[in-house]
Amino acid sequence: MWSWPSPSSKDRSRASSTAPWTAWPRMSGADTPEGGAPTPGAPDEFGDIARLLRPLTGGAPEALGLLDDAAIIPSRPGQDLVITKDAMVEGVHALPGADRALFARRLLRTNLSDLAAMGAEPYAAFLAVAWPKGSGVAEREAFARGLAEDFPAFGVKLLGGDTVSTEGPLVASMTLLGFVPAGRAIKRSTARPGDLVMVSGPIGDGGLGLAAAQGRLDDASGHLQRRYWLPDPRLDLIEALRADAHAAIDVSDGLIADAGHVAEASGVQITLDLERAPLSAPAADWLADQPDPLAGRLHLVSAGDDYELVITAAPEQARRLALPVIGAVTAGSGLQLRWNGVEVQAERDGWRHG
Ligand SMILES: [Mg+2]
Structure with a gap:
């Protein structure tokens, strides 16, 4: 049995965005379980x-x-x-009517990808959810079930939030909070100029997976949709990144x-050889069916949602990282694209043959 806090009216009216769930729920008086069991039939916030969220703390003190x-x-x-924050809006960053467990896991995994890029080990999460009116307990259960599946797998504990x-x-x-040695x-x-540019894995699956999830692309194996909904944040690389990137x-x-973004933030020029970007077998199959191979490849490297890492490192360190090299860093500014040795020109509405 859970014992319930007895929130004062002051607690219930406070609308802090950072206070964990005890300052909530903001319910009508009739539904408020003042220090006792929830009213039968009322929303049991x-x-x-207790049932859905507290287990996600993993017992963290x-x-x-x-x-x-x-x-x-x-x-x-x-x-x-290291602290990062992401938000997902149904219909904007996820397909309308998305499975709530997948929605929750995608939110977590895309956020974890930011920690991976910073070389930070995941530690804890704070979560805010705005549920559409009329959402039922089954949806909240599915959301929590998705997190319950992924939190332990990634070493994340829920420390608070708001609903x-x-x-x-x-x-x-x-x-999301993570730690890295100071x-x-x-x-x-x-x-730095002289660095090689690497990528941690296949590019283009996220964009193709979204198209497949929207029914615009055949995805017989389900691989592409899985890559879209359940990206694998590259936390396996954080030690190597700290050492060599x-x-x-x-x-x-x-x-x-x-x-x-890296070129601009670093004040350098990055040249990418597009044909060197690794592709999954389904993405390679898709590309083979495209009438214009460069346009197809430009689509794959523009689409996003891949949650692989782009990494720069000096050549010796790059050899240790042993990831596919797709380009180089030089003095200068901006991004230069090449395809099989031919420069690809940037134009107002995209990139074109040189
Ligand atoms: Mg990011």
């Missing part, structure tokens, strides 16, 4: 906290059982705390856009 107004995180001498309802679509935002986080602004970014906007 405290029950949701920092979460204070989600019973207090905030979490308390002891400092870790010699470590930097509200909305007239609009489902919106969820997650703040001063060792990887940034996008520290690529100069700069890194995860591919969310598209390989060429994100490589461009």
